[in-house]
Every structure is written in C-alpha cells, then in structure tokens.
Amino acid sequence: MNHSTVRERTDRSGRRGRTPAWAVLVLVCGGQFLVILDVSVVNVALPAMRSDLGIGEAGLQWVVNAYTLAFAGFLLLAGRVSDLFGRERTFLIGLGLFTAASLVGGLAQDPWMLIIARTMQGLGAAVLAPTTLAVLTTFFPEGAERTRAIGTWTAVGAGGGAAGGLVGGLLTDYLSWRWVLLVNVPIGALLLVGAALCLNVRRDGVARRLDVSGSVLATVGVASLAYGIAESASYGWTSGRSLLPIVVGLVVLALFGVVESRIAEPLIPLKLFRIRSVSAANAVLLVTNAATLANWYFLSLYMQNVLHYSPVRTGLCFIPHSISVILGSKLAPRLMSYVDARLIGAAGGLCAVGGMLWQSTFTAQGTFLGTILGPGILTLFGVGLLMTPITTAATSGVTMAEQGVVSGLLNTSSQFGGALGLTILVTVSVDRISARTGAVGNVEEALASGYSLAFLISAALLLAATALIALLPKPVPPGA
Secondary structure (H helix, E strand, C coil): CCCCCEEEEECCCCCEEEEEHHHHHHHHHHHHHHHHHHHHCCHHHHHHHHHHHCCCHHHHHHHHHHHHHHHHHHHHHHHHHHHHHCHHHHHHHHHHHHHHHHHHHHCCCCHHHHHHHHHHHHHHHHHHHHHHHHHHHHHCCCCHHHHHHHHHHHHHHHHHHHHHHHHHHHHHHHCCCCHHHHCHHHHHHHHHHHHHHHCCCCCCCCCCCCCHHHHHHHHHHHHHHHHHHHHHHHHCCCCHHHHHHHHHHHHHHHHHHHHHCCCCCCCCCHHHHHCHHHHHHHHHHHHHHHHHCHHHHHHHHHHHHHCCCCHHHHHHHCHHHHHHHHHHHHHHHHHHCCCCHHHHHHHHHHHHHHHHHHHCCCCCCCCHHHHHHHHHHHHHHHHHHHHHHHHHHHHCCCCHHHHHHHHHHHHHHHHHHHHHHHHHHHHHHHHHHHHHHHHHCCHHHHHHHHHHHHHHHHHHHHHHHHHHHHHCCCCCCCCC
C-alpha cells in the first residue's frame, strides 16, 4: 500500500472524497497509541502521585481501576454507537473527551479530581479504541491493503504498550508525574485538528434506534465482571468483594443475551457469533492477552526488584522488545500474501511460547544480555506475527455496518483476557514467592522463582491460544 497517494473513494452511503490514505492511518494509529500507552504509563508515576496529592492505598488503586473499569465497561456500547451514528464523528468525540480528561487529570489538586479525570479518560478511551479499528477497516478495502494497514495499527498499539514504562519513567523522573497525563494534550490536539480536516464527520444516512436496555445491561455486566476480576488480585477469588461482582456480572450478561435475542435492533447482533472468524478470533485474542499482557508487568518487577534497575533503566531495556514486536507486526502482512494466515499466526504463537519458556529460566543472578534481551525479543516478535492475522480474520466477512461492534468485541476480549491473566499469574506468583522465601531465605531468589513460574504458566496459556487458531476458517484468496 502506497500511503503517499491520495485516493478518491466512494463508500456505501454514496460519499465521495479525496483523503490521503497515509493521513487516515496516522490518525487512527495515533488514537490507538494514546489509548494503549495510557493503560501502562501511569503505573510508574503512582508513587509520585501518592506523595504529591496524599493519596491513600485504596485511592491509589482507584487511579488505575477507574480507567480500566470505564474502559472495559463501555467498549461494547461505544463500538455500536460508532456503527449507528458515524465512526468519524465518534472518533472525534472520543478523542476530544480523552484529551480534555488528560488535561484535568494533569492539573488535579485533589485525589478525587484525579480519579474522576481517570474515569473520564477511560470513557474516552472506550469510545476511541473500537472506533480507530472501525475507521481503518471501512476506509481500506478487505484484502492485502487492509491487512497491511492492520499490521501498522497492531504495531503502533503494541509499541504503545511497550513504551508505557519508558515514557512514564522519563516524564516522572525528569519533569513531574503530571506530565504522564499532560503529554496526551498536545498529541490529542494535533490529532483532533487532523481528524477535523481529513475525516468526513457527516452522519452516514439515518441513524437507527440505539438498544437502550441492551446498552445498560452490557455496560453494567461488563463493568461488574471487570471490577470483580480486579478485586480478586487483592482479596482472592473466594472473597465476597470479588466473587459477588463476578457473579452479578455473569448473571447480568446472561440476561443481556436473552434480551438481545428478542429485539429487532440489538446492541450486539448475536448472529455475529455464528461467524466463525469472529468467534474464533475473539477466543484466540482473549487467551493470547491473558498470556502476554502480563509480560511487561513481571519483567518490570524482575528488573527493579531483583536486578535493582531504576525505572528509567527498566524502560530503556524495553526498547529492543518494542522494536521486535513492531518488526513482527510489519512482517506478518507481507508473509500473508504468500502463506496461509493461520500458519503465520501459529508460527508466531510458537515463537512466543519458546521465548516465554526461555524467560522462565531466569534467576536472581540474571543480566540484561543473558536473561532479558534474547527471550524478550523472541517473545515479542512472535506476538507481533500472531496479532496481525488474528485481527484481520476477526474483521473479515463482516458488513461495513457492523465493523464498530466487532471492533468493540475485539477490544473487550483483549481487556478481559489481560485482566484475567494478570490476576491468575499474580496469585500463583505470590504463592510461590511466599513459599520460596521461607525455604531459601533469599528474597531475590524467591522473587525470581515466583516471576519464573508466571512465565511458565504464560507459555502454557499461549500454547493453548495457538491451538485455537485451528478453529479459524481458511482465508479466502483475493478475488475469490
């Protein structure tokens, strides 16, 4: 795809316009980068926030959870809204809300102001995340052109996740924790101007009625389930503080399924789950993210708690990982022109499994070159190869009118997979650390042993995700 060209396109509603392909790609990838970056960038700044604003431990947890819950809870609704009322218009709204909330959070003088700002950031991210992919999949036609665009989108998103620790460490150490949020403002403003100039923000046709009952049930159910999973990390799976919201979430989502099957214009058409590519790809993404999103978390802990690296040095050590995942994401579309996408995804999954098994062998005497660099590059290169064909498969065979809700489903699967995986891995890691501390009497050895077990379980989960790729349908050749 030559992104330097200017293309004239006519969409299904009869619009015509000359929009540079590269400009659309820059806009959607910029929005995706901000959303993914903000999932992790705040973590490094939490101690500075606590000391500056006097936030207690419970409040500090909500600085993270407020964003996560709002993000997860509104993804499905936001994806459908973009389908009904215009993706470009929804993109602007989500980006504007995210940018304004970042400004408020960066200027917050009290804990409650910061938590409210983080909640609004999460809501803006929920509107923005599925819309970026929906704009991309409706602008670029299905086939090799869309696959290459998705490869770039995947690479930028993965780069945002990898850059979070480094960006957060640099801004907190050399400026202030406030810049962890304020840095979004100039970037968001530039993207808003670009979107207003390049995207067609007129409403596409006549908007259909929004499924209010389904929207309420989906939002309450997903948010309750996400809250229960988040609480289980601190209180355990059997605690009422985690078990009750999980049960409520599952019951509400079951009721949501019943309601959706009986109305004419549902929030999520249940027929989408009968599309093999959609259901299988969401299953693969859920398990993949359960295995891989904790990678940054445990490596950060290992480098800081065992090897005693500073936050900035830890972030710098992730640069090769970021380059590796970008290379994998950009290579996948080229390979997909010649090889079955399922084989590429499986090869990427097995590559990442090998990297995680290698990573699980580290000890308290590890070094950057001997312990972190090789396994990290292998793991993240495999993840890059895996994610592009899976995302492409999930958005193929779906009508233009349903691209937003499919994108919302993908993001929801990714969020829940990551949250569930992190909770499980933290639990088993803490149990191993407690047992080993008493046995060996060496804190660093015990910590390394717990983190090692987390990578071993991650490898098993990723192997299961790789096996699920077999459920995907055979890709249809272009022009078939």
